[in-house]
Amino acid sequence: MxxxxxxxxxxxxxxxxxxxxxxxxxITNYVAMNIAANVLLAAGASPAMVSDAAxxxxxxxxxxxxxxxxxxxxxxxxxxxxxxxxGAQAAGRPWVLDPVxxxxxxxxxxxxxxxxxxxxxxxxxxxSEILSLAGEASHGQGVDGRDTVAAAEDGARRLAQSSxxxxxxxxxxxxxxxxxxxxxxxxxxxxxxxxxxxxCALTCLCGAYAAVTDDAFDAAVGALAHFAVAGxxxxxxxxxxxxxxxxxxxxxxxxxxxxxAGAVIRDASVPA
Ligand SMILES: Nc1ncnc2c1ncn2[C@@H]1O[C@H](COP(=O)(O)OP(=O)(O)O)[C@@H](O)[C@H]1O
Ligand SMILES: Cc1ncsc1CCOP(=O)(O)O
Ligand SMILES: [Mg+2]
Numbered sequence: 001m002x003x004x005x006x007x008x009x010x011x012x013x014x015x016x017x018x019x020x021x022x023x024x025x026x027i028t029n030y031v032a033m034n035i036a037a038n039v040l041l042a043a044g045a046s047p048a049m050v051s052d053a054a055x056x057x058x059x060x061x062x063x064x065x066x067x068x069x070x071x072x073x074x075x076x077x078x079x080x081x082x083x084x085x086x087g088a089q090a091a092g093r094p095w096v097l098d099p100v101x102x103x104x105x106x107x108x109x110x111x112x113x114x115x116x117x118x119x120x121x122x123x124x125x126x127x128s129e130i131l132s133l134a135g136e137a138s139h140g141q142g143v144d145g146r147d148t149v150a151a152a153e154d155g156a157r158r159l160a161q162s163s164x165x166x167x168x169x170x171x172x173x174x175x176x177x178x179x180x181x182x183x184x185x186x187x188x189x190x191x192x193x194x195x196x197x198x199x200c201a202l203t204c205l206c207g208a209y210a211a212v213t214d215d216a217f218d219a220a221v222g223a224l225a226h227f228a229v230a231g232x233x234x235x236x237x238x239x240x241x242x243x244x245x246x247x248x249x250x251x252x253x254x255x256x257x258x259x260x261a262g263a264v265i266r267d268a269s270v271p272a
Pocket of ligand 2: 029031032071072100143195196197198199200201
């Protein structure tokens with residue numbers, strides 16, 4: 001049972017999203033562009049992969065949210081990211097960070113610190129990326145997580161407190177915290193990490209949910225719950241990662257707000 005109630009509960013956010021599909025500006029990597037756009041469309045949002053600095057700032061002014069992903073980082077991408085962040089901040093819209101492989105090279109470590117300092121509403125990464133961002137030892141290998149989400153729990157809470165962002169750590173079981181509130185979210189499928197760019201697509205979906213609520217914690221929980229429920233459904237009858245992929249897109253589209261109310265969300269908030 002979800003137990004997650006109130007106007008910020010995932011089912012209410014999904015209803016709002018489907019009633020008025022938010023425009024989400026995604027600055028994501030070359031691997032993820034098509035996958036993430038299809039994920040947003042299936043879920044009920046409206047993606048736009050607009051990243052050049054010549055227009056990224058202006059576009060952010062009309063988007064409901066911006067998402068920034070460093071997966072295939074370059075100087076040109078970075079210029080577009082900075083322009084989009086400024087545009088989102090000027091328009092009072094949230095932006096979401098995906099620190100892909102931020103532990104891997106000095107360039108990524110430096111860029112990601114600069115981005116975190118620009119106050120993302122949500123940081124969504126795998127446990128290895130979040131451990132690195134929190135200044136702890138990470139066993140990450142390239143873009144893939146190699147640490148358990150439980151190992152990143154304390155680091156995630158500290159990162160949320162120091163950055164002001166909601167931190168969403170994904171893996172076999174997901175963890176979301178704003179530094180005080182925290183939940184574990186169960187579901188999904190072991191075929192998900194065998195499909196490239198699903199984490200990147202989830203970050204874009206966090207942007208879609210952030211566009212329909214002012215509470216970034218609720219937004220992250222809503223997006224992760226949507227993935228958890230759709231992933232578990234798609235797993236049924238899937239023979240492997242290949243047949244899982246189209247079932248997952250179908251499931252994202254077919255998940256109802258009522259089904260999201262059944263997401264397995266366990267409270268893990270620190271007592272005040
Ligand atoms: N072993 C697993 N079992 C169930 N769901 C998983 C598993 N590993 C990852 N997921 C899900 O896959 C999605 C992407 O997460 P993850 O693989 O951690 O991101 P990334 O692709 O950035 O490394 C999330 O919804 C997460 O819950
Ligand atoms: C394979 C790869 N290489 C650079 S970005 C990327 C996609 C990573 O996607 P995800 O973090 O969602 O697994
Ligand atoms: Mg990733």
